[in-house]
Amino acid sequence: MPPQEAVQVYVELTGFATTASRRELADYVTALEDAGAAGVSVSDHLFGTSDGVPRSESVQPVCEPMTTLAAVAALSDRLGVQTVVANTAWQHPALLLRQFAQLAVLAGGERVTAGLGAGWSTEEFDAIGMGMPPFRPRMDRLEEVLALAGALFVDGSVTVNGIYVSAQDLPLSPRPETRPRILVGGGSDRILRMAGRYADILDLHGDPQHGKVAGATMAQARVGDARRRALTTVEELAERARLVGAAAVEAGRMPEDVAVSTQIIYAAFGDSSRVRQAERELCESWAGIPEQELDRSAYLLFGEPAQMAAALRERQQAYGLSRITIMAESGIELAPPDPLRFCREVVPLL
Amino acid sequence: MTSTDLSRLRLGTAPDSWGVWFAEDAHQVGWKQYLDDVANAGYVWTELGPQGFLPQDPQQLRDELDQRGLKVCGGTVFAGLHKGKDALDKAIADFSREARLLTEVGAKYLIHLPEQYTDMHTGEATQSGDIDPEQWSNLITGTNELARVIFEEFGVELVFHPHADTHVDTQDRIEQFLKDTDPQIVNLCLDTGHIAYCGGDNFQIIERFPERITYVHFKLVDPEVRERVRREKLSLAEAVPLGIMVEPPYGEPKVPALLDALAGLDRDIFTVIEQDLYPIASHIPLAIQARAAGYFTALGLGPIRHWPY
Numbered sequence: 001m002p003p004q005e006a007v008q009v010y011v012e013l014t015g016f017a018t019t020a021s022r023r024e025l026a027d028y029v030t031a032l033e034d035a036g037a038a039g040v041s042v043s044d045h046l047f048g049t050s051d052g053v054p055r056s057e058s059v060q061p062v063c064e065p066m067t068t069l070a071a072v073a074a075l076s077d078r079l080g081v082q083t084v085v086a087n088t089a090w091q092h093p094a095l096l097l098r099q100f101a102q103l104a105v106l107a108g109g110e111r112v113t114a115g116l117g118a119g120w121s122t123e124e125f126d127a128i129g130m131g132m133p134p135f136r137p138r139m140d141r142l143e144e145v146l147a148l149a150g151a152l153f154v155d156g157s158v159t160v161n162g163i164y165v166s167a168q169d170l171p172l173s174p175r176p177e178t179r180p181r182i183l184v185g186g187g188s189d190r191i192l193r194m195a196g197r198y199a200d201i202l203d204l205h206g207d208p209q210h211g212k213v214a215g216a217t218m219a220q221a222r223v224g225d226a227r228r229r230a231l232t233t234v235e236e237l238a239e240r241a242r243l244v245g246a247a248a249v250e251a252g253r254m255p256e257d258v259a260v261s262t263q264i265i266y267a268a269f270g271d272s273s274r275v276r277q278a279e280r281e282l283c284e285s286w287a288g289i290p291e292q293e294l295d296r297s298a299y300l301l302f303g304e305p306a307q308m309a310a311a312l313r314e315r316q317q318a319y320g321l322s323r324i325t326i327m328a329e330s331g332i333e334l335a336p337p338d339p340l341r342f343c344r345e346v347v348p349l350l
Numbered sequence: 351m352t353s354t355d356l357s358r359l360r361l362g363t364a365p366d367s368w369g370v371w372f373a374e375d376a377h378q379v380g381w382k383q384y385l386d387d388v389a390n391a392g393y394v395w396t397e398l399g400p401q402g403f404l405p406q407d408p409q410q411l412r413d414e415l416d417q418r419g420l421k422v423c424g425g426t427v428f429a430g431l432h433k434g435k436d437a438l439d440k441a442i443a444d445f446s447r448e449a450r451l452l453t454e455v456g457a458k459y460l461i462h463l464p465e466q467y468t469d470m471h472t473g474e475a476t477q478s479g480d481i482d483p484e485q486w487s488n489l490i491t492g493t494n495e496l497a498r499v500i501f502e503e504f505g506v507e508l509v510f511h512p513h514a515d516t517h518v519d520t521q522d523r524i525e526q527f528l529k530d531t532d533p534q535i536v537n538l539c540l541d542t543g544h545i546a547y548c549g550g551d552n553f554q555i556i557e558r559f560p561e562r563i564t565y566v567h568f569k570l571v572d573p574e575v576r577e578r579v580r581r582e583k584l585s586l587a588e589a590v591p592l593g594i595m596v597e598p599p600y601g602e603p604k605v606p607a608l609l610d611a612l613a614g615l616d617r618d619i620f621t622v623i624e625q626d627l628y629p630i631a632s633h634i635p636l637a638i639q640a641r642a643a644g645y646f647t648a649l650g651l652g653p654i655r656h657w658p659y
Contacts, residue, residue, distance in 0.1 A: 271658050295656040303658040304390040306640040310654065313644025349637040 006350040007312050008038035008323040010082060011339040012263075013072070015328050017042065017063040022071070029075045035343035039080025039111070040072050041325040044087045046124045051219035055123070066099045073107035081107065084203050084263070084325060085117030085185045089138065090128065093145040094170055097152055100180045101172060109178030113201060116149065117185055118142040121218050139190050140164065146184065146198035153179035183261070187213075187228070192240060196247020201259045201323065206232040206299070207240060223288050229265060230287035233296040234318055237262070241319035261323035262315075266330040267301040267308060267342050274334075275302045281332040301346075308342075309349035354613045356650045362423045362622040363388055364567075365399030367642075368635040369627035371470055373402030377629035381405065382414075387636040389418035391643050392655040397461075397622060398425040401448055408454035415455065419655070422457040423620045424509075424565065425449075430465030431492030432485035432517055438492040442499055449504035459565050459620065460506050461539045462493065464516040466586070473585030481517040489517065490530045497535040509539040509565040514547050514586045521550035528559050538562045543569025543595050543624065546602045547576060547586075553603070556611045566612060566621040570601030586626075595626045597638045598645050609649060621651070 011032055017025065032040065048060035069081040081103060086096055093116075100114040118138040119125065125132035132138070141164040148165055151158040157171045184195045187205030195202035205213075206228030213224040245255030265286065268278035282300065283291045294300055298315065301308040315321040326339040368387065370378045379387070381404050388396050398404050405411045415422065425448045429441035449460055467477045481489070497508035510531070512524045524545070528538065540563050542552050556563055575594045578584070584592075599605045612619060623642055627635060643654045 275658060302656060303392070306387070306391040306636055306643075307656065307658060309637065309640040310392055310644035310647065311656065313641040314648040315644075317645050317648030348633075349640050 004316070005322070006347075007316055007321055008080070009036070009343055009347055009350070010039040010041045010080065010261075010323060010325040011037045011343065012042075012325055012328045013040040013068065014042045014063055014065075017068040017071075018061055025071055026075050029072055029079065031340055032343065033076060033078055035340045036347035037079065037339070037343045038323070039082060039113075040069075041082045041084050042068050044083055044085065044117075045121065045218075046127060049123055049218050051217055066096075066103075069103060069112075070106065073103055073111065078111075080111045080113065082113035082183065082325075083115040084261075085115035085183065087119040087124075088116050088142065088145045089119040089125075089133075090130065093148055093165060094152070094167060097149055098173060101153075101174050101176055104176030104178060104180045105174045109176045109180050112180035113183050114149065114180040115183035115185055115201075115203065116142065116145055120213075120221060122216060123218055137164075139194075142184075143194055143198075146182065146194060149182055150198055153182070187240065189243065192243045193247040195258055196244045196249075196253070197251040199258055201261055202244055203261045203263070203325075204237060204240060204244075204319070205229070207236045209236075226265075226287045227289055229263075229299040230282065230289055230294055230297050232298050234298045234315055235296075237298045237315075238318040256320065259322040260320045261325065262321060263299055264301055264324045264326050264342075265299045266332065266337055267326065267346070268335075269303075269305070269338075269341070269345075278302075278332065278334055281334050282330070285333070286331050305345040306349055308346045312346075312350060354610045354650075356609055356613050358616060358618050359566075359609065359612055359621045359651055360395060360423070360618065361393070361643075361646055361651045361653065362395030362397065362620050363391075363393045363639060363642075364397035364426075364622050364624050365403055366397075366567075366624040366626060367639055369630035370399050370403055371626075371628045373400050375628075379632045379635070383632065385414055385418055385420065387639070389420055390658070391636060391640045393639070393643060394419065394653045394655065395421050395423040395620065395622070397423060398448070398451070398457075401425070401427050401444065406451065408451060411451070412455060422452065422455040423622065424457055424459035424461055425452050426461040426463055426511070428463045428465055429492075429496070431496065432464075432481055432489040434485075434488045434492075437488075438495060441492070441496050445496055445500050445508075446503065449500045449506040452506055453504050458506055459539075460500060460508050461565065462496070462508050462510045464489070464511070464513055464518050466513070466515045467517070468515040468585040468587060470587055473587035475585075479515075479517070485517070486530075490527070493536055494532045497532070501535060507537065507564065508535070509537050511539040511541055511567070512544055512548075512550075513541065514544050519544070519548040521545070521548070521555065524550065524555065525558065528562055533562060537564035539565040539567060541567035541569055541624070542603055542608060543567070543571050543601075543626070546571040547579075547589075547594065552608060553611055556615070560615055563612070563615060563619065566619055567624045568598075568608075568621050569624045569626070570596050570598055570603070570605070572596045572601050590626045590628060595624075597625060598623075598642050606649065609651065 042065040044065045050058040104112045122132045144162040144165040181200040183201040184199040185203035210228040210231040215221045430437045500506050512518045579589045647654045
């Protein structure tokens with residue numbers, strides 16, 4: 001009987017890569033490999049902003065994802081590289097998909113996860129003069145993008161005439177031996193259905209029953225997302241994952257064809273007093289909710305490394321969790337997230 | 351996920367899952383690491399392990415358990431009651447010592463392991479695997495008497511543990527043992543792995559003797575290794591390093607079905623995870639038992655603490 005594969009631990013790299021020189025990135029890649037990380041993950045934003053401050057004063061630079069992943073793929077023989085997720089709204093998706101194809105040539109397709117998204121920040125759309133379409137057309141377009149990506153990577157060429165995306169005899173070029181995995185991120189019913197139909201991996205967000213994720217600014221949207229994640233329990237995510245499996249079956253696939261990944265926003269190590277302090281800070285500074293126990297949140301881990309390993313095994317059983325991305329910034333002051341420590345202490349137990 | 355209500359099954363672990371077979375041994379973890387690991391993985395209930403493994407002073411034992419938020423569900427002692435009067439006298443002394451310690455930490459189950467006819471280190475035969483009628487009679491009357499003594503003196507219940515390489519190993523022998531012993535006083539520690547290892551059917555035993563299933567050792571057998579054991583006529587001591595016992599959910603019997611059958615008894619039953627691992631590197635068991643804790647939590651079996659102690 002083959003043992004179940006251990007949960008893969010990816011580490012969020014966006015903040016670090018924003019200012020890292022080649023040498024700094026090389027050292028960090030080595031440290032991640034030594035610590036047992038399975039890969040690195042980057043998000044895709046034009047910039048970051050904070051609330052209540054004019055953009056000219058609050059803009060935070062962020063890294064460009066595809067260049068960053070190419071560098072990591074070249075510096076490491078082993079680490080996987082993923083976007084969670086690349087914004088496909090700003091260009092013809094073929095241009096982005098061939099960047100992933102080139103990464104797959106360079107690193108091997110099994111190391112590359114093409115996380116594809118629709119964009120959600122009006123500030124970014126506005127900044128490049130595009131204006132952000134409403135939710136539904138963004139989702140409709142993403143569905144066309146996913147269909148195109150699947151056809152292109154699997155069949156090697158594609159002809160489609162969609163409402164948003166068209167291609168005529170578009171060949172896959174370059175042509176990697178193994179195609180990249182396709183990842184979709186989100187928590188809405190619509191995204192779950194799309195993942196069931198098209199994705200190899202779903203990066204599962206919080207349960208929509210815990211409030212809206214929307215707002216005029218990045219900061220407002222992040223508060224909604226954090227609240228949702230803080231309140232979403234392991235049991236609730238198991239329910240959400242069942243919808244994905246059902247959607248996969250409906251599309252003629254198997255439920256296990258769609259792997260599940262989630263972010264781990266924060267792993268609070270230590271004894272119960274440290275853990276409770278972290279919990280208080282997470283309620284206040286991250287989730288913006290009244291103080292409460294968060295130990296059933298599917299996006300947090302608490303306690304000793306063995307308890308974290310047990311919690312991940314529980315999630316693996318409950319909703320097929322196969323990959324996590326350890327975030328490197330949580331907004332809490334007590335102790336910043338420590339992805340290297342997490343890898344060193346928890347990965348050997350998985 | 352299983353849909354059965356498992357709330358009356360209480361999850362525990364035991365030193366056996368850390369590869370501990372002896373009170374002291376160079377190839378085992380020490381008792382401090384054992385207790386630390388158990389607590390760190392989030393378990394609440396533990397057994398005492400081989401007699402003499404954990405501290406024998408009641409106050410020290412209570413302190414060490416309290417510091418880590420642990421509770422004791424049972425203890426284990428070997429006895430060769432088929433050998434007659436002297437063996438029974440020795441067993442009454444050994445079991446009384448353990449029963450006294452169990453009462454000091456609030457536990458009420460004492461697991462009676464029959465003596466192996468193979469050496470636990472080398473696997474060599476130390477006596478015949480056959481048992482004659484007189485020896486069987488000694489075993490039955492001795493077990494009844496031993497159980498009566500420790501219950502009357504200490505209020506501790508004896509649960510008999512069928513075991514590979516002993517005279518109560520196969521399903522036939524187990525059923526005969528249950529028919530012959532006093533059901534008022536002698537009940538069963540169902541060790542699912544030993545029963546599966548010896549070719550028995552756990553589900554049949556649960557179905558035929560539901561009132562006798564008082565305590566469970568949750569152990570899982572790799573059927574491929576079992577085939578090799580049969581082919582090469584290996585002893586348990588030789589089978590364990592080959593990986594005969596595996597971590598859940600692998601192996602036999604199938605975990606969800608077994609939990610369903612046990613939950614169907616609708617009684618408070620300790621289900622203690624065991625995985626024979628002797629000898630093992632000291633860092634391996636924690637990882638296995640942490641994963642097991644998470645797996646069982648997902649199935650709805652507990653208690654497992656999400657919080658550190």
